[in-house]
Amino acid sequence: MAVREAEPVGSLNEVREAGLDRDDLLGVYRNMLITRGVEERGHILYRQGKIPGSFYTGRGNEGAAVGVATAMRTEDVGTPLHRDMGVHITRGVEPWRIFAQYMGRQDGPTHGRDGNVHMADQQLGLIAMVSHLPAMLPVAVGCALAFRIREEARVAVGWFGEGASARGDAHESMTLAGTRRLPMVFVCDNNQFAYSTPTQYEYATEHVADRAQAYGFEGVVVDGTDVLAVYREAKRAIEKARAGGGPTLIECLTLRMEGHAVHDDAFYVPKQMFEKWAESDPIESFRTWLRDNAEMTDEEEDDIAASVKKLLITSMERADESPQPDPATLTHGVYATPEDLDTPHHK
Amino acid sequence: MAVREAEPVGSLNEVREAGLDRDDLLGVYRNMLITRGVEERGHILYRQGKIPGSFYTGRGNEGAAVGVATAMRTEDVGTPLHRDMGVHITRGVEPWRIFAQYMGRQDGPTHGRDGNVHMADQQLGLIAMVSHLPAMLPVAVGCALAFRIREEARVAVGWFGEGASARGDAHESMTLAGTRRLPMVFVCDNNQFAYSTPTQYEYATEHVADRAQAYGFEGVVVDGTDVLAVYREAKRAIEKARAGGGPTLIECLTLRMEGHAVHDDAFYVPKQMFEKWAESDPIESFRTWLRDNAEMTDEEEDDIAASVKKLLITSMERADESPQPDPATLTHGVYATPEDLDTPHHK
Amino acid sequence: MAELTYLQAISDGLRTEMRRDKRVFLIGEDVGVYGGAFKVSLGFQEEFGPWRVIDAPLAETAIVGGATGAAIMGLRPVAEMQFADFISCAWDHLVTIAAKQRWRAGTPVPIVVRLPSGGGFSGGPFHSQNPESSFAHIPGLKCVCPSTPEDAKGLLISAIEDPNPVLYFEHKHLYRRIKGEVPEERYTTPIGKARTHQEGSDISVITWGAMVYTAEEAAQQLDADGVSVEIIDLRTVMPWDKAAVLESARKTSKVLVLHEDTRTGGFGAEIAASIAEEAFEDLDAPVKRIAAPDCPVPFSPVLEKAFIPQVDDVVGGLRELAAY
Amino acid sequence: MAELTYLQAISDGLRTEMRRDKRVFLIGEDVGVYGGAFKVSLGFQEEFGPWRVIDAPLAETAIVGGATGAAIMGLRPVAEMQFADFISCAWDHLVTIAAKQRWRAGTPVPIVVRLPSGGGFSGGPFHSQNPESSFAHIPGLKCVCPSTPEDAKGLLISAIEDPNPVLYFEHKHLYRRIKGEVPEERYTTPIGKARTHQEGSDISVITWGAMVYTAEEAAQQLDADGVSVEIIDLRTVMPWDKAAVLESARKTSKVLVLHEDTRTGGFGAEIAASIAEEAFEDLDAPVKRIAAPDCPVPFSPVLEKAFIPQVDDVVGGLRELAAY
């Protein structure tokens, strides 16, 4: 089947044309560092026993997540998943709130009610994921439907893993979005494993993006470790959708660089795969690109690294000061009140 | 997208090569007549107030249903739907039992517990459909899985409408069958309407069969009013599956020649569509073919028509003698007993 | 006031809200050109256009999940299931997302799912079910089950206005059989408030939906016996009006809980258990439940009659209680 | 006899049946190479091969629907949900096909669905649920909820042998925490028979799953008060052993129904309503229910402690009953 395989990104000029100036690029780099930093610090907190339950990260997916989020406009909305911390960071969620979420504290976006990346700041256009995969896709398509009904120039972005692509929710979402040509972008985080399950048991084509044609829209495969290539493809798809051109399926190819969750040593992933993909670490690749193409200086690099480090340390401290949720409030808010709807989205 | 569009069937010789001799062909014709006759008589019974609830037929789909069923071997299994009376007839279900089913009598296959074509004779390798569409597809795939596990040379055939192709069940079924290359044939009864909904709101490709590629197997579109073309394609797909070649999706293109059910006058179907498709009535086309290519004589034709008519009349009479089910048995058999499993299938 | 059928009252309520509030839209299979399998939205697409009356693909998850997304974006979706039975295909989206998103993430999901439910016309196992009990157990969902045209309109408007996911069970057997006066203007019927269908002093019947009329006929027979039956139409099953039920139970001291769904684990169990726990000292007889037996809904009329609680069954139950 | 954990006992039961009966196979996400998320099937794929221990796509409908088809063809599928919570994605197939096919069409569907369920380890709203009540309401399904290693093995074997769809709820919090003697040979534990976890004379606790141990600890405290508590471990929720429950209720005259699932419409309501109806004359106090409050399962340990019934809650409830 014919899908487009996206080219890697070239020069600074090309990137400028795609809408990012040098400052933006340093910002992208910073967001990727924060993303990884948050998850690395999360690991430490977990080992310290400060994070209850399990713990998931998206190591290796920072470029894909930040790339897509950078291409979204403020008014666009998205349903990022457990490998997409970069989306939350790029949209402006403060790391201390994420640490508070990890630790089940009152100041996490879910106030200790849910854990991990099961959170979102709706004011920033994100909707909190559920565990059930890819159940957020129909929800994202519903957002796109709302934009179409109201004739707003907004786009919804829905993420899913290559494993979750096997579920009916993916199909029904793409069917509704495709038949109605909704302003929707589907982003497949293809990290080659669904827990321990390799891709050949999840889909029988070469690429997940091959399926886009079956829903009447375009599919594209992009190297998910190349943040700028992802950005370019996402930008293109998002603006196409905004202009009424219908959905696109973008498949970001990466490798999940850690176990499924913290307890999993990923023994089933061949060592050579890890070695090969370690060579195209998204952050390291982008750092090199910035030095080669955007003349990022040692000083700039150090500044960013230092500011990220500081941010993370103060964020962890602040999060640790956040109180435990009050058990007396456990059953509050099972049902919404009319005042709850009094948000910008509901006018 | 590239799917194969099947050629119409040519000469008697060609058909012989595909496995049907002249007697078989007259049998096929007879089965098509019985199929239509059962549903026409059903209409009469309905108007007489003898059929409770609603009433559905597959007028226009007789060739597709009989064609596929004729290509199945005794040991194969299938999950036919509400347009596929021809499958039950071809597999040997006696019409009187169908009339009894329609009327909710004790001798219907479900003994009045379910109605319409929600029935099957499991001894004949059929599984009774549920209303929920296309929920029988995962079940059919499970049959194919059983054959694969036991390494039996048997094939499962699962039917679905083009409307129901939008549901997640279709996707998960094709995903499991495609990734595991199970001995499975998917048959899409594409009658161009799902109740009142036209195809462009159900799928965004030209053909439903275009989707087969997205699951890693072959798709083919065939004129569903051409019983022999359907037979040839089904035979090919079934034998391919039996030989370990994996699934095929066969799309049988027809028009639903009546309303969705008896209460529906199908005002939303353009008149010209009905007129155009009336010209390729599957029974009339096959009759002409038999006369032109297999030298069916007037006498043969009359004999078949008369025997079918007689069969239908005696079947209706016999069905009408069947008692109402006994309300005292209403709650019997909600749970199976170990003896229930003592069937050929469960050894 | 106009005399409307139950079905017309539903249409009227939906039309009223769609005219008043352009955030409200309808999505479902065949709701547009066809006007819905039961013609509730007949003429709606002409009036409101194809993007407010949307013919959906045959895909219940996309319908309910899509409604959820649209609601989060500020619209007020009304999703129609062609039959309530098909809501099983969207169970996950209701219990996993719609029900929990407010509590979990502070995100209200103001959707209405319209569910043509109930038996009585040989619809068979998949066109006759009453699945409200399954949903009433899921915190975060509301379930309403009007029995009169007036409540059908008022509860639909309340459901649309409500900031939560509301399952609106419309009983198919009442669609054209039940008529009543319905105010022409917009009004709401409160969710969570029972209605005393008829006052009585000896036995309380707690019920909802089509069973209200079965109870009424049975009560007439008991009246002839000199037994006065009070009928509480719950109207909304989640939240349910426990205060009204307990008050009636305390007054009559004998209670029959009646529903069309199957018995074991049906919502009647919750009602009976609550009464038995909270009105323990006031009861003169055990709380009795009458419901469908534990099997699927049969197709054949003779079987269906044995399945759906009939007037005689209720009369029998009431007489037992009266004699206790 | 060997001392096994609850988890080892489940593995042992499954292995025993797979060795004995080649119709039995396991299908689920990550059950093969990985041995299952909880390692119940560790080493199984090596022993039984990839076509009897099948790594499924992430597709619960295909898993449960596929198991149904395979069962109808004569196999005995055991389908594993990675967490019980994800069974919501296969709800339709269980309630629409598996539950009704025998009654409707005479076709038994002997499948087992293994459901790692329950909370207590900060799994949050989607890795902690106890959905047995939802399924117990659906005629045609069976629900078993073992609490001891011995029953875990025996009930799994019974479930596989049973000609019906059986939902096998294995409580994650018991997996490695609970150990016990388990016979090495094959045996079955009857579905539908309760177990008296401890005899007593003053109050009966009716419960199942992990709550058996909570009840046990609470009973010890009551013992110190001089109150003798009987604990009935239901073991199987559908069918449930009403006779044993009524017998215990009649003996003690005071009953506490305890479960980890949420309260309203939970299966405890059915039990309480049945006792209140059928043992009305024997009760000295209202049947009390203790269950989780009506909200999702929280992630934070302090919240989860407030959610899952704790020993203190049960002690409180028992003292109230004792004082009644």
Ligand SMILES: Cc1ncc(C[n+]2csc(CCOP(=O)(O)OP(=O)(O)O)c2C)c(N)n1
């Ligand atoms: C419906 C559903 N079934 C099972 C799970 C359990 N589970 C959590 S993550 C996971 C693998 C997901 O794979 P993929 O979609 O590729 O995403 P990835 O984790 O690799 O990013 C599974 C099976 C789930 N979350 N949802």
Ligand SMILES: Cc1ncc(C[n+]2csc(CCOP(=O)(O)OP(=O)(O)O)c2C)c(N)n1
């Ligand atoms: C899951 C589900 N939703 C809704 C329905 C109601 N319904 C019955 S038939 C039908 C149209 C089916 O269209 P298609 O799949 O094309 O089959 P056809 O009837 O045209 O043969 C609908 C919507 C159903 N049976 N199942």
Ligand SMILES: [Mg+2]
């Ligand atoms: Mg993956």
Ligand SMILES: [Mg+2]
């Ligand atoms: Mg159709």
